[in-house]
Amino acid sequence: GEDVEQSLFLSVREGDSSVINCTYTDSSSTYLYWYKQEPGAGLQLLTYIFSNMDMKQDQRLTVLLNKKDKHLSLRIADTQTGDSAIYFCAETSSGYSTLTFGKGTMLLVSP
Amino acid sequence: EPEVTQTPSHQVTQMGQEVILRCVPISNHLYFYWYRQILGQKVEFLVSFYNNEISEKSEIFDDQFSVERPDGSNFTLKIRSTKLEDSAMYFCASKKLDPGYTFGSGTRLTVV
Numbered sequence: 115g116e117d118v119e120q121s122l123f124l125s126v127r128e129g130d131s132s133v134i135n136c137t138y139t140d141s142s143s144t145y146l147y148w149y150k151q152e153p154g155a156g157l158q159l160l161t162y163i164f165s166n167m168d169m170k171q172d173q174r175l176t177v178l179l180n181k182k183d184k185h186l187s188l189r190i191a192d193t194q195t196g197d198s199a200i201y202f203c204a205e206t207s208s209g210y211s212t213l214t215f216g217k218g219t220m221l222l223v224s225p
Numbered sequence: 226e227p228e229v230t231q232t233p234s235h236q237v238t239q240m241g242q243e244v245i246l247r248c249v250p251i252s253n254h255l256y257f258y259w260y261r262q263i264l265g266q267k268v269e270f271l272v273s274f275y276n277n278e279i280s281e282k283s284e285i286f287d288d289q290f291s292v293e294r295p296d297g298s299n300f301t302l303k304i305r306s307t308k309l310e311d312s313a314m315y316f317c318a319s320k321k322l323d324p325g326y327t328f329g330s331g332t333r334l335t336v337v
């Protein structure tokens with residue numbers, strides 16, 4: 115079945131850039147998402163990218179998609195301590211079907 | 226900004242008891258979902274619901290689970306006879322036609 119893999123942990127200093135990586139196996143992935151989960155909270159949609167795009171930028175967030183390698187990344191510029199959270203990569207083969215999530219990457223931002 | 230509301234935020238129940246988890250999706254959304262996240266594991270799909278019926282369900286969603294949209298605003302997940310392994314965070318999500326799924330804050334279910 116489809117699988118989504120992420121590294122489990124990333125530690126950066128405040129002000130640095132963070133890059134969180136994700137790989138997926140489903141060739142029919144159409145939409146790829148990044149969600150943020152703060153401790154005890156729900157899943158907050160950060161951004162999503164359509165598979166015919168290779169980059170999307172939204173303020174401090176840059177998403178890069180390499181469809182050939184099935185690799186997705188999320189770059190957070192000027193990382194702040196408030197960015198500390200778990201970041202989930204997810205994919206779906208259509209805009210209506212189920213999301214397949216990765217295990218999440220815990221981002222720890224130190225002052 | 227509209228949000229998906231889930232209640233309660235935390236529920237403790239005894240093994241074998243029935244629980245109902247409640248969700249109020251965003252009002253003009255058309256597709257509704259339940260996911261769960263067992264502590265330390267991936268977020269897993271349970272069921273999707275569209276046009277007043279289940280459109281897809283996972284292997285996890287067995288006869289012990291049911292969903293209902295009783296009044297056009299609430300979307301509920303019922304677990305008939307809870308097991309210890311049902312302990313998890315349960316997330317409701319909804320969406321309309323665009324690809325963005327909006328999740329609620331979750332209900333933490335603890336089965337003792």
